[in-house]
Amino acid sequence: MFEHTYDTDDAIAALATPWGTSALALIRGSGGGSLELLEKVFSPLSRLREAAGGTFLHGVLSDPVSGEPLDDVVVLVFRSPASYTGEDGFDISCHGSLPGIASILEALRNAGFRDAGPGEFTMRAFLNGKMDLTRAEAVREIVESKSRKAHSLALQRLSGAIAKRIKLLRSKLLDTAGKIELALDYPEDELDETIVLDSGPVNEVIADLKGLLSTFSTGRLFQAGARVAVCGRTNAGKSSLFNLFLKEDRSIVSEVHGTTRDYIESWINIGGIPIRLFDTAGLRDGGDAVEIEGIRRTRELIDAVDLVLYLVDAQAGVAGEDADFLNRPGNKGRTIPVWNKTDLTDGAAPAGYVPVSVVSGEGFHRLEERIAGHFLKTAYTGDEAVIDSQRQKECLESALDSLEHVKAGIENDVSLDAVAADLQGALLAFGELSGEITAAEVLDTIFSKFCVGK
Template identity: 40%
Template sequence: MRSLRDPICAIATPPGKAAIGVVRLSGEGALEVAARVFRGKDPRRLPGGRFTLGEVVDPKTGEAIDQALLLVFRAPRSYTGEDAAEFQTHGSPAVLRRVLEALVQAGARVAGPGEFTLRAYLNGRMDLAQAEAVLALVEAEGDLARRQALRGVSGALSERIRRLADRLLDLLAHVQALLDYPEEGVEPHRAEGVIREVLEEVQALLASSRAGRLAQKGARLALIGAPNAGKSSLLNALLGYERALVSPVPGTTRDYLEAPLELFGIPLVAVDTAGVRDTEDPVERAGVERALRIAEEADLVLYVADRSKPRPEPPPLPWERTLKVATKADLPPLWEDPEYLAVSSRTGEGLWALKEAIRKRLLGEASEAVWLLSERQVEALERAKAHLEEALGAPEDLMGLSLEEAVGALNALLGLEVGEEVVERVFRNFCVGK
């Protein structure tokens, strides 16, 4: 691994033209590097948190590159815990590229992916779970993912994990005392009570992992039903605008149509599919087969049936992840079924209840307090869960070993005593400049 103390630099704003661009600089000697490329007040003499206006210049020729605001941070009160500076220039790609080149000529090197956050972790500014939350916040596409990632950055998940680890360490100390001094220690049934309480919290966190994944990565919502069941109208109603063509002619939709949608902060891709029925038309039959494949691959299926017409025979669907929807609730019904949510795309009746049902089916009963944000966190908690289950009912000596392993798994989630390969796995997905 390359040095993690030398000055590094990177463009921190996305590619493309913008009013403002930011170039970051951090590390030992960062302010000396900044002084070589900045014409104005000497960055080395500025207190932390102070802005100054000047020019970024070529360190070899003195040619002005751009006007810039320079913000200085003093260690340890910076994102990385090191001396750092940010140059706020015009957002031209040419300007940002030249500023970066100037910093490299002045003695910095271009940062690797996530190296600023890696230094923050190594310098004790955050733990590994918080670092993963930084990545989740950068990648958040929906408001729910943003809120969860921000909780992670603030340390809410880390604090909960620390509390669990502390409870197990206290218990481990008592169990060890019971082994060393039989007349002291904790009663076995009390030990089991603590283990069960911690295990329950671990299981609750694990139950949030699917919700966290869907909030972060999004979900696919497939609309399936017979021709003219109201799928396209329902899609338009969910979107709030006309995306799908609506026609009384059966078989209008012969292929699938996708549209992005956000419900309660969850990013979705809603898929309107061809009407499912027996047909001799080879094109329509291909559309029906594709619709059923889409249903199999979707995170949630809406089976749509028109209750103003005779009840259709449902197609084979993954019913464990299917919501049943009865459309055209504004018309007199020919059938009713309490398993179906009655909705009118024309009047909006039942639409809110349907959206709420979609949210519950996707997120389950997961509380919004704290969610797991990565597969690494899930793996660590799965190990902790397995060791806690081993500890239940075990003799004191074996219970102590299992508790030690459970604490180790919880600490690994926070990045304590983990190997270099784990740290590299976390940071390899970061963008350069973060």
């Protein structure tokens, strides 16, 4: 949580690129008076003063206290309201040397800038009406996306797909809300016509909300990814398969049983799904204390992952422990049995197993397809927006809950006061979703998860 969340009066600056040596780095600043403060460090001064929004200036930055020149830079000038935050601001492209970046940030501090907190630029964009909360959240989701698919789904949200849909749902409810208000404000005999409430529009919104909520697991799958463990008895070829997925020699492979003791993990991408893949200790009885501990951790991990690739060495065949594992009810729906080392046999695999040879690569592609298929079989595949944020999901659930009450209220002729209160509850939940009526602590939680500089 950062201290200055709602202090939007001052000028802020931060490094927007990673803190590390690179060809170029980008430092951004924003806030009322930020261009005047920049005058203290940038020359030629006159060109900055005259610069219209959207212009690039080539110049030199110097420390305002010592006057020492710091770097040759290009500054992109933004003038309110035509900027990301809606305020005056700038992007400085400087050389990506760590001492150079540090000295520029220090010069900006000396000029009067405050270091920006996480997500503070986007928070200002939100507060200045540049984007609603669903789009602000999409900014972080884009930055954090681990696969192209996750990136394109987040981009869809950034373009306002969720915001537009919610606006539409909200407008569908306003007619009903208006009718109720009219009926509450005027006794029946004062109105020219009797007001009849129709649950049709409410039903439509309910159906649409259910559709949107059902995309959450898909959104999560592509954004947060899935956890997959490679398991099996010792020497089944788990580490060899793990390395093949990673396309690098990461985990130790040897013909010695019990080679892998601690589990190793890495991110891979299968069919656009970010997958955290684990290589684990081979399951067997006995072994020394370290191996026993490794096996205990592996068993814990198996319970926690979304999918297990259970390897059996084709030459060794299915042992009792393999059958036990595969038949255990908790493992059944989330295990893909893999028949490895088919290059050493005739290639035939028992029913239900995916035959592969990690050494020749035979069957590997089919295994990847099986994994993607496992996760995608329940995924949403339409073109509409997909939600990913837990917060958005909760707002939608709350709206849905209120609307179910409204529907029941209309259909059972419940008192209008009660229906009005439930409808208000649904509209409130939509308002929270878009950020129109979101509490300060909620905003704090959302923006503190951002990177600094975004």
